[in-house]
Amino acid sequence: MSTTVEIEDSEKFQSAISSVRSDDGELVRQSWVLIGHVDQNPNMIHIVDNDNSPGAQISGFVSGLQEDMVMYGLLRHSVTVDMSATIKFIYVHWIGSKVAPSKKGRYGVVHGSVKAIIGDSHLTIETSSLDDLNLELITKQLEESSGVYNKVLENDQHGLPERGFTQHQVKDKKKTVTGIVVPTGPGIKVDDDVLTGIQNVRDDENPLTWVAAGYENGDVKKPLVKCSEGSGDTEEIREILADDQVCYILYRKTEIVHEVPTIKFIFITWVGENVKPMTKAKVSTKKSAVQDIFKTAHFTLFMSSKSELTEASIKSAMSISG
Incomplete structure (x- = not known):
């Protein structure tokens, strides 16, 4: 089986992706596109639904996810950086909790191809739980990745607040890919x-x-x-x-x-x-x-x-x- 995917109605697909990424019209808005497999064929994807209207809500995207399917999404959301609205893009890899293990393997081999077609994002969410797509949680993650989420931690030894990093203390390490600013992944210490x-x-x-x-x-x-x-x-x-x-x-x-x-x-x-x-x-x-x-x-x-x-x-x- 091929590890790449084809697009059903490529013009419609690209138009939907572009509408989410476009800055035309209102800058501050939520918009999204939901992508699925045609007749559950791992090598064919299409647009299931999308919303780029002024009143679009991410909750509309979440309501379209199905527990017995593997689906994908590109979400547009804004966070406030230095008192200005900044657009962020979220890539969602949805693996329904009722998808059979054998099917997960079939879809897993094409995931890289799907992600490459959808393009870059600031945050990736791979999940089988709707709880992970809570807007408040997503916003918090985007703020943390941008360095604007201010943490105040308790010092266990002295009982004094210990300020965490803010945006002005640490600058994001970023790279530009196809016009989108994407932060690099966090480093991990390994034993x-x-x-x-x-x-x-x-x-x-x-x-x-x-x-x-x-x-x-x-x-x-x-x-x-x-x-x-x-x-x-x-x-x-x-x-x-x-x-x-x-x-x-x-x-x-x-x-x-x-x-x-x-x-x-x-x-x-x-x-x-x-x-x-x-x-x-x-x-x-x-x-x-x-x-x-x-x-x-x-x-x-x-x-x-x-x-x-x-x-x-x-x-x-x-x-x-x-």
Whole structure:
């Protein structure tokens, strides 16, 4: 199966995307476009709905999401920076909670192509929960990524407020792509045991077949540390997953292709069903940085339920990825 997608009615598609990105008319407005697969064909996408009217609301986008489908969206929203409205774009990768694990693999291999077509954004949200698409939560994430969200933390030792960074203390690191200002992903500190574990899994002579890493004490602001590792399969991996934790797994799987053993690497992002919406949003901003740490994989999977992680679902994804 191809890893790229085609567009049904390309003119309509590009017009809808352009209308969300356009600054013509009112600068301060919410607008959106909802994209889906034609007849659930992984290699064909189309516009499901869009709204660029003065009264558009992101809630209209959310109401169009379906639990048994993989869908995508581009949202336009504004945040206030130095007392001025600044437009931000949000990319949504919606994986419905009722999408079968085998279908997730089929859609996962084309996700990169879909995202490239939609274009750059300031914030990426990959989710299967409507709670993650709360406008207040989205606004807060955009403000934090812009450096304008002012945090006041309590100092545990002295009981005194400790001011966090504001926009005037830290400047965004940004790059310009096709006319859109996009902040680079946040850096992540990594424990040496994680890097060693990744190296061991990638070594065909090493008996280890997987390594899992998570944030220290479950705090996404802290470094990535090794949670566990093993020489078994998905059944062994499922044992270390928790419903309230975020975990990243690199899994080495051997398949037989034309009677020849072939190694495939699978990168799995685990976000448990009981992880708080704010934590999920922060995880989405670290996605690129984490993938850089684990390096190239033959395919990636996003999971939130243990029932999704089986040898059958992995085999299905592997057969689709070729």
